[in-house]
Amino acid sequence: GFLLNGNFEDYYLEFNEKCQPIRVGFNEKCFLNNKDEEFPLIDSKILKLSHNMFDDDAIILYNTSKVISIKNTKTNYTLTVSFKDMKYLGLWHMPKTDAPYICIEPWSSLPSREGIIEVFEKQTNLLVLEKNKQYTNTWSIKIG
Numbered sequence: 001g002f003l004l005n006g007n008f009e010d011y012y013l014e015f016n017e018k019c020q021p022i023r024v025g026f027n028e029k030c031f032l033n034n035k036d037e038e039f040p041l042i043d044s045k046i047l048k049l050s051h052n053m054f055d056d057d058a059i060i061l062y063n064t065s066k067v068i069s070i071k072n073t074k075t076n077y078t079l080t081v082s083f084k085d086m087k088y089l090g091l092w093h094m095p096k097t098d099a100p101y102i103c104i105e106p107w108s109s110l111p112s113r114e115g116i117i118e119v120f121e122k123q124t125n126l127l128v129l130e131k132n133k134q135y136t137n138t139w140s141i142k143i144g
Helices: none
Strands: 011-015 046-048 059-062 067-072 078-082 088-092 101-107 140-143
Touching: 011 101, 067 101
Parallel strands: none
Antiparallel strands: 011 046, 011 067, 059 088, 067 078, 078 140, 088 101
Protein backbone atom coordinates (compact mmCIF):
# COMPACT_ATOMS: atom_id res chain seq x y z
CA GLY A 1 0.00 0.00 0.00
CA PHE A 2 0.97 3.63 -0.47
CA LEU A 3 0.27 6.26 2.18
CA LEU A 4 -1.25 9.37 0.63
CA ASN A 5 -0.58 12.67 2.45
CA GLY A 6 -3.13 15.46 2.31
CA ASN A 7 -6.58 15.24 0.77
CA PHE A 8 -7.32 11.76 -0.62
CA GLU A 9 -9.55 13.23 -3.34
CA ASP A 10 -6.63 15.26 -4.74
CA TYR A 11 -5.10 11.98 -5.94
CA TYR A 12 -5.93 10.09 -9.09
CA LEU A 13 -4.68 7.05 -10.95
CA GLU A 14 -3.53 7.32 -14.54
CA PHE A 15 -2.79 4.50 -16.96
CA ASN A 16 0.08 5.22 -19.36
CA GLU A 17 -2.04 4.24 -22.40
CA LYS A 18 -5.72 4.51 -23.21
CA CYS A 19 -7.62 1.37 -22.28
CA GLN A 20 -11.09 0.05 -21.45
CA PRO A 21 -10.71 -1.94 -18.23
CA ILE A 22 -13.09 -4.69 -17.24
CA ARG A 23 -13.91 -5.06 -13.53
CA VAL A 24 -13.97 -8.62 -12.23
CA GLY A 25 -17.27 -9.42 -10.53
CA PHE A 26 -17.17 -10.63 -6.93
CA ASN A 27 -19.94 -11.54 -4.52
CA GLU A 28 -20.10 -10.23 -0.94
CA LYS A 29 -17.85 -13.10 0.23
CA CYS A 30 -15.13 -12.21 -2.34
CA PHE A 31 -15.77 -15.17 -4.62
CA LEU A 32 -16.03 -14.73 -8.39
CA ASN A 33 -19.62 -14.26 -9.55
CA ASN A 34 -19.08 -14.19 -13.35
CA LYS A 35 -20.57 -10.68 -13.57
CA ASP A 36 -17.61 -8.80 -15.06
CA GLU A 37 -18.42 -5.33 -16.38
CA GLU A 38 -16.77 -2.38 -18.08
CA PHE A 39 -15.06 -0.01 -15.67
CA PRO A 40 -15.16 3.52 -17.12
CA LEU A 41 -12.20 5.87 -16.94
CA ILE A 42 -11.96 9.57 -17.70
CA ASP A 43 -10.47 9.94 -21.20
CA SER A 44 -9.84 6.16 -21.14
CA LYS A 45 -6.85 6.75 -18.81
CA ILE A 46 -7.79 8.42 -15.50
CA LEU A 47 -9.52 7.25 -12.32
CA LYS A 48 -10.16 9.89 -9.67
CA LEU A 49 -9.84 8.51 -6.15
CA SER A 50 -12.60 8.69 -3.59
CA HIS A 51 -13.03 6.67 -0.40
CA ASN A 52 -16.48 5.36 -1.31
CA MET A 53 -15.19 3.64 -4.46
CA PHE A 54 -13.91 0.90 -2.12
CA ASP A 55 -17.15 0.44 -0.14
CA ASP A 56 -17.75 -2.88 -1.92
CA ASP A 57 -14.13 -3.95 -1.28
CA ALA A 58 -11.34 -4.29 -3.83
CA ILE A 59 -11.55 -3.31 -7.48
CA ILE A 60 -9.91 -5.96 -9.65
CA LEU A 61 -9.38 -5.01 -13.30
CA TYR A 62 -8.15 -6.62 -16.50
CA ASN A 63 -7.79 -5.34 -20.05
CA THR A 64 -5.68 -2.43 -18.81
CA SER A 65 -2.38 -0.97 -19.91
CA LYS A 66 0.47 -2.40 -17.84
CA VAL A 67 1.66 0.83 -16.24
CA ILE A 68 -0.33 2.89 -13.73
CA SER A 69 0.67 5.99 -11.76
CA ILE A 70 -0.64 7.68 -8.65
CA LYS A 71 -0.66 11.43 -9.20
CA ASN A 72 -1.81 14.47 -7.26
CA THR A 73 -3.63 17.49 -8.68
CA LYS A 74 -1.77 19.87 -6.32
CA THR A 75 1.77 18.49 -6.28
CA ASN A 76 4.30 16.85 -8.58
CA TYR A 77 4.04 13.64 -6.57
CA THR A 78 4.07 10.55 -8.80
CA LEU A 79 4.42 6.88 -8.02
CA THR A 80 4.38 4.44 -10.94
CA VAL A 81 3.76 0.70 -10.87
CA SER A 82 4.70 -1.35 -13.96
CA PHE A 83 3.41 -4.92 -14.22
CA LYS A 84 4.00 -6.19 -17.75
CA ASP A 85 3.72 -9.87 -16.81
CA MET A 86 0.50 -9.66 -14.78
CA LYS A 87 -3.01 -9.99 -16.21
CA TYR A 88 -4.97 -8.36 -13.37
CA LEU A 89 -4.68 -5.21 -11.28
CA GLY A 90 -6.07 -4.92 -7.76
CA LEU A 91 -6.91 -1.53 -6.22
CA TRP A 92 -8.21 -1.21 -2.67
CA HIS A 93 -8.20 0.23 0.79
CA MET A 94 -10.15 -0.82 3.87
CA PRO A 95 -13.84 -0.70 2.82
CA LYS A 96 -16.20 1.91 4.26
CA THR A 97 -13.40 3.97 5.85
CA ASP A 98 -11.46 7.15 5.11
CA ALA A 99 -8.19 5.22 5.00
CA PRO A 100 -5.29 7.48 3.92
CA TYR A 101 -3.73 4.90 1.61
CA ILE A 102 -4.30 2.93 -1.55
CA CYS A 103 -2.99 -0.51 -2.41
CA ILE A 104 -1.99 -1.24 -5.98
CA GLU A 105 -1.53 -4.97 -6.46
CA PRO A 106 -0.68 -6.63 -9.76
CA TRP A 107 -2.25 -10.12 -9.79
CA SER A 108 -1.53 -13.13 -11.97
CA SER A 109 -4.68 -15.11 -11.11
CA LEU A 110 -8.09 -14.86 -9.45
CA PRO A 111 -9.86 -16.55 -6.51
CA SER A 112 -12.39 -19.35 -6.86
CA ARG A 113 -16.13 -19.37 -7.41
CA GLU A 114 -18.33 -20.00 -4.37
CA GLY A 115 -19.74 -23.49 -3.94
CA ILE A 116 -17.89 -24.92 -6.93
CA ILE A 117 -15.13 -27.46 -6.53
CA GLU A 118 -12.79 -26.92 -9.46
CA VAL A 119 -10.04 -29.22 -10.58
CA PHE A 120 -6.94 -27.21 -9.79
CA GLU A 121 -5.16 -28.10 -13.03
CA LYS A 122 -8.12 -26.96 -15.13
CA GLN A 123 -8.66 -23.50 -13.67
CA THR A 124 -8.40 -21.04 -16.54
CA ASN A 125 -6.67 -18.17 -14.77
CA LEU A 126 -3.80 -20.02 -13.08
CA LEU A 127 -0.24 -20.25 -14.34
CA VAL A 128 0.68 -23.85 -15.07
CA LEU A 129 4.25 -25.02 -15.55
CA GLU A 130 5.39 -28.26 -17.01
CA LYS A 131 7.83 -30.34 -14.99
CA ASN A 132 11.29 -28.74 -14.68
CA LYS A 133 10.14 -25.48 -16.31
CA GLN A 134 10.65 -22.01 -14.82
CA TYR A 135 8.48 -18.92 -14.74
CA THR A 136 9.81 -15.40 -14.37
CA ASN A 137 7.61 -12.48 -13.53
CA THR A 138 8.71 -8.87 -13.11
CA TRP A 139 7.09 -5.73 -11.81
CA SER A 140 8.53 -2.45 -10.60
CA ILE A 141 7.73 0.66 -8.56
CA LYS A 142 9.18 4.06 -9.42
CA ILE A 143 8.88 7.07 -7.12
CA GLY A 144 9.24 10.51 -8.64
